[in-house]
Amino acid sequence: MSTAETSYVEPLEVRHRRESIVRMALAAATALAALPALAIVGFIVIKGAPALSWGFLTEMPVSGMTAGGIQPAIVGTLWLVGVSLLFSVPVGVLAGMYLSEYAGEGRLARMVDLAIVNLAGVPSIVHALFGLGAFVLFLDFGTSILSGGLTLGVMTLPVIITSTKAALQSVPHNFRVACWNLGATRWQTIWHVVLPNALPGILTGVILQVSRSAGETAPVLFTGAAFYLPILPTSVWDQTMALSMHVFALVTQVPNVSEELKYGTALVLVGVVLLFNSFAIGLRLYLRRNRRW
Amino acid sequence: MVGDDLVRMENLTIRYGDRAVVRDVTLAVPRNGILGIVGPAGSGKSSLLTALNRTIDLHPSARVEGRVTLDGTDVRQMELSDLRRRVAMVLPLPVGLPMSIYENVAFAPRMVGVRRRSELDEIVERCLTQAALWDEVKDRLDMLGTRLSGGQQQRLTLARALSTDPDVLCLDEFSIAIDPVTTMRIEAVLMELKSQMAIVMVTNLLMQARRIADVTAFMLNGELVESGRTGDLFVFARDQRTNDYLAGKFG
Numbered sequence: 001m002s003t004a005e006t007s008y009v010e011p012l013e014v015r016h017r018r019e020s021i022v023r024m025a026l027a028a029a030t031a032l033a034a035l036p037a038l039a040i041v042g043f044i045v046i047k048g049a050p051a052l053s054w055g056f057l058t059e060m061p062v063s064g065m066t067a068g069g070i071q072p073a074i075v076g077t078l079w080l081v082g083v084s085l086l087f088s089v090p091v092g093v094l095a096g097m098y099l100s101e102y103a104g105e106g107r108l109a110r111m112v113d114l115a116i117v118n119l120a121g122v123p124s125i126v127h128a129l130f131g132l133g134a135f136v137l138f139l140d141f142g143t144s145i146l147s148g149g150l151t152l153g154v155m156t157l158p159v160i161i162t163s164t165k166a167a168l169q170s171v172p173h174n175f176r177v178a179c180w181n182l183g184a185t186r187w188q189t190i191w192h193v194v195l196p197n198a199l200p201g202i203l204t205g206v207i208l209q210v211s212r213s214a215g216e217t218a219p220v221l222f223t224g225a226a227f228y229l230p231i232l233p234t235s236v237w238d239q240t241m242a243l244s245m246h247v248f249a250l251v252t253q254v255p256n257v258s259e260e261l262k263y264g265t266a267l268v269l270v271g272v273v274l275l276f277n278s279f280a281i282g283l284r285l286y287l288r289r290n291r292r293w
Numbered sequence: 294m295v296g297d298d299l300v301r302m303e304n305l306t307i308r309y310g311d312r313a314v315v316r317d318v319t320l321a322v323p324r325n326g327i328l329g330i331v332g333p334a335g336s337g338k339s340s341l342l343t344a345l346n347r348t349i350d351l352h353p354s355a356r357v358e359g360r361v362t363l364d365g366t367d368v369r370q371m372e373l374s375d376l377r378r379r380v381a382m383v384l385p386l387p388v389g390l391p392m393s394i395y396e397n398v399a400f401a402p403r404m405v406g407v408r409r410r411s412e413l414d415e416i417v418e419r420c421l422t423q424a425a426l427w428d429e430v431k432d433r434l435d436m437l438g439t440r441l442s443g444g445q446q447q448r449l450t451l452a453r454a455l456s457t458d459p460d461v462l463c464l465d466e467f468s469i470a471i472d473p474v475t476t477m478r479i480e481a482v483l484m485e486l487k488s489q490m491a492i493v494m495v496t497n498l499l500m501q502a503r504r505i506a507d508v509t510a511f512m513l514n515g516e517l518v519e520s521g522r523t524g525d526l527f528v529f530a531r532d533q534r535t536n537d538y539l540a541g542k543f544g
Contacts, residue, residue: 104353105353174386174388175388175390175391177348177351177384177388178384178388178390178450178453179390179400180348180351180377181346181348181377181381181382181384181454182377182378182381182400182401182404182453182454182456182457183373183374183375183376183377183378183401183404183405183457184374184400184401184404185373185374185404188404192400192404193390193391193392196391197391
């Protein structure tokens with residue numbers, strides 16, 4: 001009887017050509033994505049570098065912020081990020097741990113999961129309004145580093161939870177089963193085996209959120225950042241200047257600010273964020289070198 | 294054999310949802326000796342084994358009826374950590390924990406608070422020696438366990454299982470992923486160990502059961518078809534299905 005005939009085989013060169021077209025398209029898309037990043041950083045460095053000096057980093061702004069340094073904004077950003085971390089890291093990591101290791105796959109766990117993923121997509125200005133209502137007014141913390149930091153913390157929480165959970169889930173399940181078979185309790189298994197191996201992933205997630213906290217303007221706009229406050233904060237109850245807010249103010253609110261000063265401030269902000277990111281990359285490399293399977 | 298059984302399974306039925314994978318199995322594990330459980334894939338052997346140390350509880354949909362006793366105590370009445378230390382388990386695929394060889398073996402003792410270095414050293418050396426691995430690794434105990442070869446990792450897994458000084462040692466198809474030489478070495482180890490503990494060995498390899506099991510049980514589709522002294526079972530099984538399986542007519 002007649003079997004199905006292979007009537008046509010695509011010539012080899014057709015397949016090769018398609019392969020190289022796909023490869024080029026992918027490379028082009030990558031280049032297109034990388035280009036703006038390089039352009040932005042390059043542009044800011046070129047225009048802002050002349051403003052940089054030791055004094056710029058360590059002095060108070062003067063003459064209605066049109067001259068002098070930006071020290072309080074740098075210090076304020078560090079305070080805000082610090083407070084937000086003190087809140088979001090413990091809460092986020094513990095919640096991620098619960099969702100990954102204890103909650104199971106029930107309906108409730110899935111709903112919580114969904115809620116958290118959605119929360120991560122809420123625009124930062126909405127977080128800002130929440131912070132204003134919850135921390136500034138309802139809890140009566142006023143416009144302060146505490147309110148601003150907590151608002152940033154709430155904003156970064158969903159991503160920290162999600163990345164912690166993902167990092168824990170990436171540790172092979174076999175390891176847990178092996179520990180349980182040896183009579184280790186759930187917590188002993190997490191503490192001695194799962195957590196040490198998930199740490200690089202957890203830290204990467206956390207530090208990327210640090211960068212985001214440092215860069216976001218909206219969440220601190222109503223909650224903690226001051227327009228012009230040429231003193232250093234002394235406690236979490238103080239208001240403070242912040243780099244992101246300062247760039248916004250210099251560019252849109254204050255007349256007669258030199259280009260150099262605007263770009264210089266932006267450069268410092270990018271520098272702070274890059275510093276955190278390179279710290280994250282370094283830490284990740286270090287911990288990965290000790291990766292154990 | 295009667296009266297000297299360490300583990301008894303009585304009318305044990307295991308279901309995942311409404312699918313029964315083990316049906317009404319009654320079987321005893323002698324105090325000193327090797328019980329081999331043979332049968333084709335999917336006959337419920339592994340599920341049976343997980344009921345002994347209650348790792349079956351990790352399956353949310355699993356339901357266990359009937360009972361398992363260890364030394365006369367229902368395992369459901371025992372504290373989980375304690376039960377799992379007394380009923381050790383070696384799984385089919387070797388799992389080196391992501392820590393040093395030394396720490397792999399010291400892990401379980403540490404988890405119950407053994408801290409003195411000399412005591413840990415002693416346990417590590419004893420267990421690695423028992424598992425026929427000591428000579429190969431004694432000079433590199435701080436190397437990662439996960440860097441060992443598959444056969445070595447399976448012996449490391451065995452050493453780790455022995456570190457809790459168990460009463461029962463369960464092995465689930467321990468030779469499935471390792472080379473024949475290591476398999477023979479572990480079989481020799483089991484022959485040594487059986488004077489100190491009860492051993493339950495689930496295996497797909499009939500010849501393995503024939504070589505080292507004192508008692509062999511044949512399972513098919515979740516049922517225990519028959520069990521008996523290995524010599525007797527392999528020479529004349531009472532049940533036709535057993536004969537067919539042993540003769541290689543299916544499997």
